[in-house]
Amino acid sequence: MTYLMNIIQGLLEQAVQSYAQGELAVSEARCKSVLQMAPAAADALNLLGLIAGDRGQDEAAERFFRDAQRADPEHPGPWINLGMLLRRKSRLEEALACYDNAIRLHASLASVHFNRANLLEQMQRLEEAEAAYLRAIELEPGDVAAYNNCGALLWKNKRFEDSLPFFERALALEPGNAEAWLNKGSSLKDLGRIDEALAAFAEARRLRPAFSEASFNLACSLHAMGKVDEALAAYAEARNDPAGFAEATWNEALCRLLKGDYAEGWRLYESRWLSRRFPPPRQFPQPLWAGEADLAGKTILLHAEQGFGDAIQFVRYAPLVAERGARVILAAHPELIPLFESVEGAAAVLNDKETLPAFDLHCPLMSLPRAFRTELDTIPARASYLAVTPPRRTAWQARLQDLPAGLRIGLAWAGNPANVEDAKRSMPLAALEPLLRACQASGSTIVSLQKALTEDDRERLEAFGGRDFAADRHDFLDTAALVEQLDLVISVDSAAAHLAGALGKPVWIALCTTADWRWLQERSDSPWYPSARLFRQTQAGDWSGVVAQLVAALADFRP
Template identity: 35%
Template sequence: MNSFTQTGAGQRALEAGLAEAAAHEQAGRLDEAEQVLAQLLEAMPESAIAHHQAGIVSHKRGRVREALGRMEQALRLQPDQPVFYRNIAELYRLESRLDEAHEYASRSVSLAPEDAHGYYNLGVIQYDCLEIEQAIGSLRRALLLDNTIAAAHFELAEALLVSGQFEEGWREYEWRFSMAHSPSLLPSNDRPLWDGKPMPGGTLLLIGDQGFGDTIQFSRYIPEVAKRCSTVVVACSRDMQPIVAQHAGIARCVDRWDDVPAFDAYCPLSGLPHCFGTRVETIPAAPRYLHADPQWVSQWRARIDALVPAGYRRIGLVWAGRPTHGNDFNRSMHLQQLEALAKLERVAFISLQMGPTQAEIGRYFGAAPLFNLGAEIRDFNDTMAILANIEQLVTVDTAVAHLAGAMGVPVFLMLPYAPDWRWLMTRSDTPWYPSVTLCRQRRPGHWQGVVEQVADALRVTV
């Protein structure tokens, strides 16, 4: 036997090599990590942990099949290691292979019943399987074992909220700022977090703390906030200001911390449902609370009139969200998957698609004409004006869906099997936006039925 692989020196060399590879991997030096692991596996091909760690690196490099193969090899060499099952379960989840994910995550907790992270991983997978009550049970078990896991609190919040259990859900939702890699809400200060109580004579700073869609959704509370606070200042991105500034009661909008005036308390926009004790039946849902600028509407009407043949219906289309979104693999699709829509007669699709997926339009050959306006959109003023000039929007779960819903534009919102918490479960309508119709996957990852449902609905409304 090679002296390098003997117990003593071999084990020390293995541990040192694994530590070096882990340091490279965590620092983003994936080439170096792969090189170290390749050397380890050449010397010790039976090292389960080296195979597993190589699988993690392969996953980070986007080589999913290779990653799964390496992790499966690790399990064959050491089938009693719970962390191996826990990690490979997450890879299968990201590949929408939920049966395998569920099996491996369950095996992980059976091998390590005191591992809080194992129950957290299982809860995430159970949510994706729409086993919501089971997910809540697993997440509660994780927090019973370790109440400091912020991600488990947040996942519990989503499971509670999607099932309509808002009171506890909003409390758990407040853990989102304690999650790893969560940016600071605002610079260090000694002001308190607002608790929803009236502040006559006081200044409240509201912060657009999440994505565009969340800001649109939760900005609906601003007029009610203004009834309780004398002065309301909103800090949000410049992109959001044409939207946020439409709400009554705002004294000032800023997009730089240096421009924030003195304030007495602060609150993230996404914390307002908690402050107001929102229940499903008390969600403020005006038919429309955002409007496009009439001048922009007129300009875009002329542009669309010049493109769309007379007698064609004008249907907006968005099939993918921002690729960097953590759940984009689940919520987005490819243009070619909209084949059933492309066959519709006397329909013209107006693409509001942004980002790299616009390139898919070059491979579109459907019977229904598709006009790419995404390349001409400069900001949300343009987007709102285009939405004001269409009959209906067909979209996946993106900020445009929120914007259209807030404007009262009819929307067919195509949802994955396990939707974001705000869309609740099973229902085809949403208490957040009266003009939105929810079209849900019947099986994980299967968009065909959803697209056909939308196509049939568009035929009926001719």
């Protein structure tokens, strides 16, 4: 018996060696020889499963792994390998059960904890994933991938400060790890430590010259610093990735638009549909209109996209489309429909979620600047292009008649929290206390334009005599009617700013250092909104300077 066991063991060792050398057929033959002598040899069945998996024979691989489990229920290998197979086939709960069994049998296998952490992260069970990564690190303190992945998990959860030590430990273990340099740079960038982030991205690119993601992140950092030309060069490098890098093209579009290079910017802006930040474009059998001159007798659907502010800004093009002879149908967010019914040239304004009538052509609102070949000096910038209906005007005049004498100033200090840039664009109401105090002292009344207030904000607003009419505002036409009754709107980069500008109301817009492309660079005015005045941060995250400028400007403001 010992002699036979030695033969079997020798064959298994040869099979493993052949498999490691990529000789699948030789390894398979040796495993089958083992099974002729020992039909329940779990190691041979497990190796046959690996061979079948490498050949893409997933069903056969699963059978072999399960046979190996039955042959030796206490062998962790088949559980681990079956878990990996099931995860690849998106059978995630089953895969997790396999990893759990493997850990039950052999709790000190760091690689199983690592794979289990990856799986839990994929399943969005993030706290459990973090714990599994930490256990893998505890068992194998030299595992660079575990440090890197755990740091990346924390970064994805916006725990930027917590993520840094993991990347630094990974780099202490492996200084030449380009992925860890990239990840460290990403955390530093999001912590506002831009100079350090630039150095990290540069090191990642040095270590891996064709590292398009490092070039992309370097470009984003330069972009954030206002170094537009340097950013464009890095975006171009990222775009040269043979596999394509859609995010780089999209960000280059934003960079060019920020610079005022509208010809190339609008062209590249069409790449937004390839970006992971956007859902796929709406599909219609009718062709996309891209600016062809002949629209006479045609019906065209202009459909809103992205946020409320974007729709408000670009609906200005609808009258120009109508002037070319088209019958214009507008499809928009339900909250915008009553307001957009005032758009000149719009034959119908419909809910974009409902069945649409027949039309010949279509165009997303934000593709219209390209269709019209818009340049800085050809922006359709009427003093106002939206209007309030008389019944709403009368109703809001009545609602506001009890406000005290003095200036009425609308205030919006926070935008849509779902916006990826919201944390930079918005400010806490507490930051505006000097302005609230100045308004109260001058006899002006602050009117909140926020959609909803927290209890703290409500108390602070009321402490300075501010008013909130959110409960009476049911759509954007209500908000427009309210804005029409004000003397001035002060807003961060939000839909309120666009609405005030579209109504021709004086609007002061507080911008962060990384202001959106539509506000261009360094300007204090906007070619999109003649009634707008821009107030810009000089230091990232610091609104005090902007608020001081607003207070000073308010002292000289005359409606």
